[in-house]
Every structure is written in C-alpha cells, then in structure tokens.
Amino acid sequence: MWKHIECVAIYTKNVDESIKFYQSLGLRINWDTYQNADNRWRLVGMGFPSGETELVLKNNESLNFTEVEIRVEDVLKAYKELSRNPNVEWIQDPFENALGGHVAVMKAPDGNVFVLVGK
Numbered sequence: 001m002w003k004h005i006e007c008v009a010i011y012t013k014n015v016d017e018s019i020k021f022y023q024s025l026g027l028r029i030n031w032d033t034y035q036n037a038d039n040r041w042r043l044v045g046m047g048f049p050s051g052e053t054e055l056v057l058k059n060n061e062s063l064n065f066t067e068v069e070i071r072v073e074d075v076l077k078a079y080k081e082l083s084r085n086p087n088v089e090w091i092q093d094p095f096e097n098a099l100g101g102h103v104a105v106m107k108a109p110d111g112n113v114f115v116l117v118g119k
Contacts, residue, residue: 001072001073001078001081002070002071002072003070003071003072003073003118004053004070004071005053005068005069005070005071006053006054006069006070006071006117007045007053007054007055007056007068007069008053008054008055008056008066008067008068008069009043009055009056009057009058009063009066009067009068009069009115010055010056010057010058010066011058011059011060011061011063011064011065011066012057012058012059013059014059015042015044015057015059018044018057019044019046019057022046022055022057023046026048026049027046027047027048027049027055028046028047029044029045029046029047030045030046030047030054031044031045032044032045035058035060041058041059041060041063042057042058042059043056043057043058044056044057056069065113066112066113067105067113067114067115068112068113068114068115069114069115069116069117070114070115070116070117071117071118072116072117072118073118073119074118074119075094075101075102075103075104075116075117075118075119076094076102078104078116078118079093079094079104079116082106087108087109088106088107088108088109089106089107090104090105090106090107091105091106091107091113092104092105097117100119101117101118101119102117102118102119103115103116103117104116
C-alpha cells in the first residue's frame with residue numbers, strides 16, 4: 001500500500017534561519033509558498049542532492065509536529081482499507097490536492113502523523 005517517503009515536514013519558528021542552516025548541509029530550495037491566502041503560514045521544500053525526497057519547513061504553530069508524507073497509489077482506496085483498522089485515527093479525511101490527486105492525514109497508534117498522497 002505504501003510506496004515511498006515523499007517528504008518529511010518539520011516545524012520551525014524561523015523559516016529563513018532554517019533555510020540557511022539546511023543549505024549549509026547541502027540542501028537546496030525546490031519551492032517556497034504559503035499554506036493560506038493571507039500568506040501567514042509558509043512552506044518551503046528543501047531538496048536533497050539525490051532529488052528523491054524533500055525536507056519541508058513549515059511555520060504553522062498549529063502543525064508544530066513532524067509529518068511524514070507517504071506516496072500511495074490511490075488515497076481513496078488506502079483510506080477505505082485503513083478505516084477498517086480501529087487503531088488508525090483520521091485527522092483529515094481525503095480531499096483533492098490542488099496539484100492533482102488526493103491527500104488524507106492519519107495518526108498511527110504510536111502518535112506519529114502520516115500524510116498520504118496519491119491519485
């Protein structure tokens with residue numbers, strides 16, 4: 001069901017300082033955008049040299065935890081299958097992604113948050 005890790009999103013209070021730090025470790029800015037229309041919550045995708053995964057920086061205080069984004073083939077199908085498991089807590093039911101496909105957000109029994117992305 002899970003294909004690979006797409007990215008890991010981490011909270012930071014100061015996005016610009018974090019960008020400088022991670023650039024010093026060899027990462028590069030792949031994209032830089034805002035989560036909402038009033039440009040309050042910033043998201044920056046930092047690419048690894050291999051180009052396969054990203055470290056996403058976020059400054060939304062209500063999302064001050066680490067999220068692991070997992071690529072699945074079909075989000076709606078994965079949601080349906082995982083909903084049968086009473087240990088899975090859904091934080092966000094599936095919704096359409098502006099970039100195409102769908103997204104759903106789940107919490108595992110150990111408290112870790114996973115963002116499922118795919119068609």
